[in-house]
Amino acid sequence: MLDVEVALAEALAEAGVIPPTSLAPIRNAARAERYDLVALDAEATLAGNPVIPLVRHLTSAVAAEDPTAAGHVHWGATSQDVMDTALVLELREAGAGIAATLGRAGDAAARLAERYAATPIAGRTWLQQATPTTFGAKAMVWMQGLDRARARLLSTLDAAGDLQFGGATGSLSTLGDAGPQVAAALAAKLGLRAPDAAWHTERSRVADVACALGIACGTLGKIGRDVALLAQTEIGEVAEPTAEGRGGSSSMPHKRNPVGSVRAVSAAVRAPGLVATMLAAMPQEHERAIGGWQAEWETLPELVALAADASAAMTDTLAHLSVDEARMRANLDAAGGVARAEGLMAALAPRVGRVEAARLVEAAVRHAATRGQALAEVAQADEAIRKHLDTAAIEQALDPIALTATARDIVRRSLRHREVDRREHDHG
Numbered sequence: 001m002l003d004v005e006v007a008l009a010e011a012l013a014e015a016g017v018i019p020p021t022s023l024a025p026i027r028n029a030a031r032a033e034r035y036d037l038v039a040l041d042a043e044a045t046l047a048g049n050p051v052i053p054l055v056r057h058l059t060s061a062v063a064a065e066d067p068t069a070a071g072h073v074h075w076g077a078t079s080q081d082v083m084d085t086a087l088v089l090e091l092r093e094a095g096a097g098i099a100a101t102l103g104r105a106g107d108a109a110a111r112l113a114e115r116y117a118a119t120p121i122a123g124r125t126w127l128q129q130a131t132p133t134t135f136g137a138k139a140m141v142w143m144q145g146l147d148r149a150r151a152r153l154l155s156t157l158d159a160a161g162d163l164q165f166g167g168a169t170g171s172l173s174t175l176g177d178a179g180p181q182v183a184a185a186l187a188a189k190l191g192l193r194a195p196d197a198a199w200h201t202e203r204s205r206v207a208d209v210a211c212a213l214g215i216a217c218g219t220l221g222k223i224g225r226d227v228a229l230l231a232q233t234e235i236g237e238v239a240e241p242t243a244e245g246r247g248g249s250s251s252m253p254h255k256r257n258p259v260g261s262v263r264a265v266s267a268a269v270r271a272p273g274l275v276a277t278m279l280a281a282m283p284q285e286h287e288r289a290i291g292g293w294q295a296e297w298e299t300l301p302e303l304v305a306l307a308a309d310a311s312a313a314m315t316d317t318l319a320h321l322s323v324d325e326a327r328m329r330a331n332l333d334a335a336g337g338v339a340r341a342e343g344l345m346a347a348l349a350p351r352v353g354r355v356e357a358a359r360l361v362e363a364a365v366r367h368a369a370t371r372g373q374a375l376a377e378v379a380q381a382d383e384a385i386r387k388h389l390d391t392a393a394i395e396q397a398l399d400p401i402a403l404t405a406t407a408r409d410i411v412r413r414s415l416r417h418r419e420v421d422r423r424e425h426d427h428g
Contacts, residue, residue: 001054001086002030004190005074008082011185012075015178022069029061049294051079076167076175076182080200080293084164087300088192091209094304095157099150101311102216106146108318109223110415112139117411120400121237121328122339127229129339132332132400135237135323137407140414142223142318147418149216156212160205163187166198169287201284203292206300213303214275220310221268224261227317231258236327241320260317267310274303332400336368336375340398344379344389347397351388360384 009026012018035057043053055074063070074082117136122129165183166172172179187194199205230238240258277299281292332339341361348357364385368378379385379394389397396402 001051001082002032002058003089004082004085005055005058006030007186007189008074008077008182009072010189011182012072014185015175015181017175017178017182018072018075019068022066022072025062025066025069026058026073028065029058034061049079049083051082055079055082076172076179077165078168080288081165081167081198084200085190085192087206088160088162088164089190091157091160091206091300091304092191094308095153095209098213098216098304098307098311099154099157101308101315102146102150102153105220105311105315105318106143106150108315108321109139109143109146110418112136112318112321112323113143113411114415116323116325117415118401118404118408119323119325119328120332120404122332122334129331129334131342132340132403132407134404134407134411135325135328136411137404138226139318140411142226143418144414145219145222149212149219153209153212153216156208160209161192162195162199162205163190163192164198164200165194166200170198170200200287201289201293203278203282203284203296206296207278207282210275210278210300210303213307214271216307217264217267217271217303217310220264220307220314221266223314223318224258224264224268224310227321228258228261228265231256231261235331237324237331239322239324240317241322258317260313263313264310264317267306271303271306274299274306278303329400333374336373336378337398338365338368338375340400340403341365341375343397343399343403344375344385344394347389347393348385 006027009018009023013020013023035054040050040053040057044050047053059070059073062073113136115136116139117134119135120132121135121138123131123133163183163186165186167174167179172183175182184194227238227240229235231240239256240260242256277295281289281295281299284292341364344364345354345357345361348360351357352360360382364375364378364382367373367382368375371378376394376398379389379398380391385394
């Protein structure tokens with residue numbers, strides 16, 4: 001807010017609204033360490049917003065050096081101009097940090113996708129084993145979600161990069177004909193755009209950012225939940241990184257809790273309510289709100305903090321994730337490998353038709369489950385199946401590497417597209 005006040009004074013001086021001699025005293029007084037934040041907080045509660053007491057103390061500090069310059073503090077602005085512009089500056093800085101962290105998380109997921117593009121893993125639907133896929137394909141989905149979250153956040157941050165400057169009711173009436181010139185100069189000094197009009201009660205800019213942050217939290221939470229499920233003792237296909245004091249228990253020495261994933265899931269659980277508050281705050285009254293704007297003050301910073309923490313947690317988790325390929329294969333072979341039955345049905349269908357192929361394979365699956373045998377053994381002993389497929393064909397139909405070849409190719413194509421997009425963006 002002090003940065004905004006200094007930039008405003010400079011813009012006013014350039015437009016000839018205030019004398020240049022007022023600038024030095026205002027700059028000298030606009031140092032955050034000179035102000036008691038606890039006292040400002042208490043005064044803001046009484047005043048209705050923090051700008052009112054801040055301007056009062058700033059004016060007093062300027063007056064101590066130059067009484068004339070004190071009369072030029074905050075000239076032509078209203079409290080919301082300063083608060084909203086300060087918010088935009090804060091979002092630009094904090095949002096860029098979150099976007100960078102999302103980018104690092106996406107890179108970590110991309111490395112997993114590349115390394116494990118051909119590593120078979122049980123696909124899971126409704127928390128049950130489905131058909132095989134690869135761990136690289138799972139990581140690819142994480143990567144794509146993170147890349148989209150990052151792009152969406154950067155886009156909304158850019159769209160929200162507008163100066164707020166309208167005076168009491170948006171007309172800049174105090175500044176007269178100099179208003180547009182001052183607004184343009186103020187925006188330029190702060191690295192923002194100067195919109196055609198103030199947006200005091202038109203909150204789509206900050207609502208967009210809130211939604212992007214909420215989606216980022218949801219994306220991170222999805223990955224965190226996947227990792228936590230894969231890290232369950234009974235599954236054991238991945239594990240979060242270890243460190244002194246990380247993921248332990250006060251009573252169980254063996255515990256290795258997925259604390260990074262928990263942070264991401266927790267943020268994803270909390271974010272929707274905060275986004276809903278930002279959306280609910282949008283219908284604001286006339287030229288100044290009586291509660292909607294004020295409801296944003298703590299809501300949006302909390303969303304920023306959640307997204308920052310969740311993105312940092314998952315970046316670290318993905319960058320140092322332990323992957324157990326042997327356990328993935330063992331789980332894929334569980335229950336006799338019946339999760340690979342689709343491959344056997346696909347091999348039979350051209351020879352006997354889809355309906356008959358489904359009937360034969362379903363019978364073989366039931367047989368394998370009932371007798372505790374491997375599906376491959378049952379199929380090789382089934383005369384109806386052997387009539388059309390020999391041992392080599394059955395083994396090929398149930399081979400997880402062969403069954404996941406398409407998934408592997410999809411991963412590699414996706415990684416190539418990502419690299420091309422990166423190069424185009426860097427050269428753009």
